[in-house]
Amino acid sequence: MGNPRGFLEVPRKKSGDRPVDERVHDYRETGVEHPPDVITAQASRCMDCGIPFCHEGCPLGNVIPEFNDHVYRGRMADAARVLYSTNNFPEVTGRVCPAPCEASCVLGLEDAPVTIKDVERTIANQSDEQLRPRAAARPSGRRVAVVGSGPAGLACAQQLVRAGHAVVLFERDDRVGGLLRYGIPDFKLEKSLLDRRLAQMIAEGLEVQTGVDVGTTVDAEDLRSRYDAVVLAIGSRVPRDLPVPGRELAGVHFAMEYLTQQNRRVAGDAEASAPIDARDKHVVVIGGGDTGSDCVGTANRQGAASVTQLELMPKPPLVRMPDNPWPEWPLVLRTSSSHEEGCERDFSVMTRALLPDASGQRVAKLSAVRARFTGGKLEELPDSAMDLPADLVLLAMGFVGPERPGIIDALGLELDARGNIVTTATGSTSVPGVFAAGDGSRGQSLVVWAIADGRRVAAGVDAWLAYS
16 A cells, blocks of 8 residues: 555655745635645655554544555545545645644654645545535435534534435524634635535535524524424634723724634625724734734735734744654644744733823734743743734634523523533533534634534434434
8 A cells, every 4th residue: 555665765745835925915825736746746655554643633533544545546536535435625624724634644753744634635626526416315304403604514514414314504694604714814715615515515405594693583492493403513702802901992803803804805795894904004913823823814915014923822842842742733833824924923922901092092002021831820021021013903812612692591501611512422412402513512623623523413413313
């Protein structure tokens, strides 16, 4: 299987990005796919391990050595068949997943794992056959409502339709996709990919209703009475706030407000009544994760005067440390394509206050201090106070759970200590016939985990319907 000497003869080569001076002027995808001969050579590096640790790293359990072998041998249709057997949306994970599978690859011991994510994206890009509607199983006569159309809701809905159930997908926004559509910029995930996948799902029998806020515009108990099962895939949408003086000033926004507006602009929607624009502004992004990085890339494209990204935690090491051994996730400094486009990054910085301009209405500066964790407590470092110019401050500090007003409160669902929906291994909640999948029950996590959750809960719903 594979080339037994591929990992010895072929060096790791990641796909690249379009030149910075080109891509910052548009919102098209930044990545450039490898030519066929290069991706074939990269797939040949897979060692066909006796125990493939990449499976452990992948929440979906993708059968990675098998699809690598098919790509190496030029059998792209077979590679697609294997990949789609575990992953509903590889065109998404091949672009936005951080690839924990690569962190678990045995070649990662030498810091040169197989470029699994690139291989996956290439398979997805070339698998037109997998975009054709599949025939569903014999109709079951059962009806399922799926609330929320992010990756968990979409995966769950597709699996349930293919199992023969009549599924209605409810989405409160005007378009399907959740944070895939309105949270992730087009330069990372072009929305035509979502549109073509949705077209396939509708052709397979999925019914979609947008602009419906279940629990508010639609009564939650009425929904339960009309469907044999209800799946909540409502995400973790409550952003973590920054309780400092000046938070109320104009020019301070949650990251998702900012990213959603720009994604709507790219989609051709009418300009928002209160537009958020970084042009000619000094932008400060608070939060060092992927959402913060997306804000950096968006601000660069809007023509910001400067972009600074602040992180409360210390700067990660450049290489894997001895106390972070393989195959654990490597806690090292990560640089995104957005950072490469222009950004000052600073670590161990705690925001003290947001300071107003002369009018007293808009933010003009950010007052901060360097800090460190000592004995599990955060302490300020003496003589380290600083002020940064900040005409636009974007809060990208993560999320703290699902929104409780609406369907959670209406159904009286049990929540855990962190405010997430309590579920069993099959996804069932404290209310009979109601299931939950994705970030709303797991907590804020990766797209690949959301898809895996959607598939797992779909199997739980299918089993429950068979015996209820």
